[in-house]
Amino acid sequence: MISVKHVFKTFGSGAAATTALDDVSLEVARGEIFGVIGQSGAGKSTLIRAINLLERPNSGTVTVDGEELTRLSPDQLRLARRKIGMVFQHFNLLAGRTAQGNVELGLEIAGVGGAERRRRSLEILDLVGLADKAGAYPAELSGGQKQRVGIARALAGNPRILLSDEATSALDPETTRSILDLVKTINVQLGLTVLLITHEMDVVKRVCDSAAMLENGRILEQGSIVSLISTPGSRLAHELFPLGEIAPHPGNTVIEITFSGGSADRPVIAQLARSYGLDVSILGAAVETIGGNQAGRTRLELPGTPLFNAAPINDLRGQGLLVEIVGDGAVVQGAHA
Amino acid sequence: MIDPTAPGFWPGLFQVLLVGTGETLYMVGVAVLVTVLVGLPLGILLVGTERGGLFEAPFGSRPLGRVVNRVLEFVVNLGRSVPFIILMVALIPFTRLVIGTFIGSTAAIVPLAVVAIPFFARMVEIAIKEVDSGLVEAAESLGATRWQIVAKVLVPESLSPLILGLSTTVTSIINFSAMVGTVAGGGLGQVAIQYGYQRYSTIHMVAVIILIFIIVMMLQGLATWLARRFSHRARPARSRAAVPTAI
Numbered sequence: 001m002i003s004v005k006h007v008f009k010t011f012g013s014g015a016a017a018t019t020a021l022d023d024v025s026l027e028v029a030r031g032e033i034f035g036v037i038g039q040s041g042a043g044k045s046t047l048i049r050a051i052n053l054l055e056r057p058n059s060g061t062v063t064v065d066g067e068e069l070t071r072l073s074p075d076q077l078r079l080a081r082r083k084i085g086m087v088f089q090h091f092n093l094l095a096g097r098t099a100q101g102n103v104e105l106g107l108e109i110a111g112v113g114g115a116e117r118r119r120r121s122l123e124i125l126d127l128v129g130l131a132d133k134a135g136a137y138p139a140e141l142s143g144g145q146k147q148r149v150g151i152a153r154a155l156a157g158n159p160r161i162l163l164s165d166e167a168t169s170a171l172d173p174e175t176t177r178s179i180l181d182l183v184k185t186i187n188v189q190l191g192l193t194v195l196l197i198t199h200e201m202d203v204v205k206r207v208c209d210s211a212a213m214l215e216n217g218r219i220l221e222q223g224s225i226v227s228l229i230s231t232p233g234s235r236l237a238h239e240l241f242p243l244g245e246i247a248p249h250p251g252n253t254v255i256e257i258t259f260s261g262g263s264a265d266r267p268v269i270a271q272l273a274r275s276y277g278l279d280v281s282i283l284g285a286a287v288e289t290i291g292g293n294q295a296g297r298t299r300l301e302l303p304g305t306p307l308f309n310a311a312p313i314n315d316l317r318g319q320g321l322l323v324e325i326v327g328d329g330a331v332v333q334g335a336h337a
Numbered sequence: 338m339i340d341p342t343a344p345g346f347w348p349g350l351f352q353v354l355l356v357g358t359g360e361t362l363y364m365v366g367v368a369v370l371v372t373v374l375v376g377l378p379l380g381i382l383l384v385g386t387e388r389g390g391l392f393e394a395p396f397g398s399r400p401l402g403r404v405v406n407r408v409l410e411f412v413v414n415l416g417r418s419v420p421f422i423i424l425m426v427a428l429i430p431f432t433r434l435v436i437g438t439f440i441g442s443t444a445a446i447v448p449l450a451v452v453a454i455p456f457f458a459r460m461v462e463i464a465i466k467e468v469d470s471g472l473v474e475a476a477e478s479l480g481a482t483r484w485q486i487v488a489k490v491l492v493p494e495s496l497s498p499l500i501l502g503l504s505t506t507v508t509s510i511i512n513f514s515a516m517v518g519t520v521a522g523g524g525l526g527q528v529a530i531q532y533g534y535q536r537y538s539t540i541h542m543v544a545v546i547i548l549i550f551i552i553v554m555m556l557q558g559l560a561t562w563l564a565r566r567f568s569h570r571a572r573p574a575r576s577r578a579a580v581p582t583a584i
């Protein structure tokens with residue numbers, strides 16, 4: 001649905017030049033919620049603004065719904081933008097218009113007639129749960145309500161895609177959850193593809209099907225959450241499921257087991273203890289529900305060296321679990337591969 | 338010297354003041370209209386042709402945008418720095434060309450508009466610059482053209498400061514309109530000069546001062562009320578308004 005290929009963007013020139021996007025390529029599938037995560041200054045906003053060409057890349061291509069936006073004339077681009085809704089961190093609502101007036105803005109721009117504008121804007125305000133606030137001005141709305149208006153405005157023109165740049169960063173945790181639930185509802189009900197930018201892992205965990213990690217203008221990893229979790233050494237997976245730092249005893253083996261899908265509700269650890277008579281200690285664990293599936297990581301300490309524990313580890317891998325040996329486990333890992 | 342006890346003094350005073358006020362309102366009104374019609378687009382272009390502005394590259398050419406910006410800056414600075422009395426005299430040939438004469442209230446409109454346009458254009462520039470660039474971006478993301486952005490975002494969102502800026506402009510036009518009276522431009526200024534100064538009628542002078550004071554107070558009261566109405570901090574009534582008209 002969204003395909004970004006080899007995009008570069010540099011601000012300024014000479015010694016003061018900043019490379020905000022450095023050979024970024026990204027694939028967002030139809031109907032999914034794709035999260036881009038990264039620290040401040042990583043280039044997240046520049047990336048999302050490059051999707052609808054509010055920020056034109058220096059090179060590379062952006063294709064949305066089969067249409068290569070980077071090749072369009074200014075007039076064609078304006079038409080294409082009407083199919084791409086955008087939601088902003090600071091809402092960017094017109095203070096001089098009511099909630100309904102703000103929602104109607106895009107319809108006015110598209111030349112939709114008055115009666116149809118009113119019908120459509122009220123319908124969409126109802127969808128975002130603000131039917132009773134149609135006549136309120138932004139100054140009279142709470143942050144969460146303002147963002148609902150922002151979402152309604154973005155949706156009024158029936159876009160195929162919703163772009164969201166830190167839409168929940170200015171909101172408290174509870175409001176954030178309600179807005180994310182709304183995004184999820186829209187995604188499911190309207191079949192909208194969503195690309196959202198965030199610096200909060202919680203947002204990714206709560207709604208995203210796929211994610212990418214951006215650092216210094218480069219994509220470090222991307223893919224579906226499920227596949228990222230089962231990728232050894234995935235930084236995203238580690239940040240999604242941070243484990244506590246409990247120091248193991250020297251000479252023992254520390255392993256990390258990643259669960260996903262069906263494996264999460266099997267009594268893996270108990271089985272390990274029973275079958276091999278091992279005194280397994282749990283150093284850390286994180287379990288989450290992602291996209292309706294249980295997923296998580298456990299860090300275990302097994303007595304003895306990795307070589308000594310080769311059999312139980314192979315057994316776990318035989319059950320389809322992803323097992324990583326932390327620290328100097330290269331021997332067993334090599335033996336298995 | 339005029340004798341206030343003479344028969345017909347008070348009806349005469351009333352008549353003179355009525356005509357003077359009418360002339361003042363006429364020349365100020367038309368000058369304000371011209372000022373808004375020219376000053377508003379000028380101010381928008383002044384901001385728009387700046388780097389990163391909406392019209393930074395008219396017809397796809399950034400050098401053209403830069404030239405337009407420089408020229409407008411120069412014209413506005415020139416218009417703002419020349420003292421009115423000099424401008425008025427310097428404009429006589431131009432006024433004669435446009436109006437046919439340089440005497441009377443209609444002719445006075447020309448220097449009044451010429452002095453007010455750069456002044457108001459600056460006010461527009463300041464007001465438009467205050468508009469959050471995020472709003473422009475939001476409109477762009479909805480596929481707005483540049484003119485739609487001007488008409489639906491920039492002007493409506495800066496309506497309150499625009500109205501206050503216009504009020505300041507109108508006040509100074511009234512001020513200058515009195516000066517025009519000294520060179521036979523008509524209006525209350527001429528009443529003050531002809532009767533108050535040349536014929537020593539304190540009553541005329543005081544009446545003119547009071548009238549101008551009342552006009553300015555009413556104007557500012559109206560502007561403040563309108564500005565508050567459009568600022569939407571508190572509970573307002575209507576919202577849509579494209580271009581502010583003359584007060």
Ligand SMILES: Nc1ncnc2c1ncn2[C@@H]1O[C@H](COP(=O)(O)OP(=O)(O)OP(=O)(O)O)[C@@H](O)[C@H]1O
Nearest residue numbers: 011012018020039040041042043044045046047199
């Ligand atoms: N218009 C601009 N002019 C110059 N530099 C810019 C501009 N926009 C962004 N940058 C630079 O590009 C880099 C990436 O900025 P960007 O806004 O995309 O980061 P971000 O990941 O969105 O950060 P944050 O989480 O703080 O919003 C930064 O170094 C920033 O200073």
Ligand SMILES: [Mg+2]
Nearest residue numbers: 044045046166
């Ligand atoms: Mg950002």
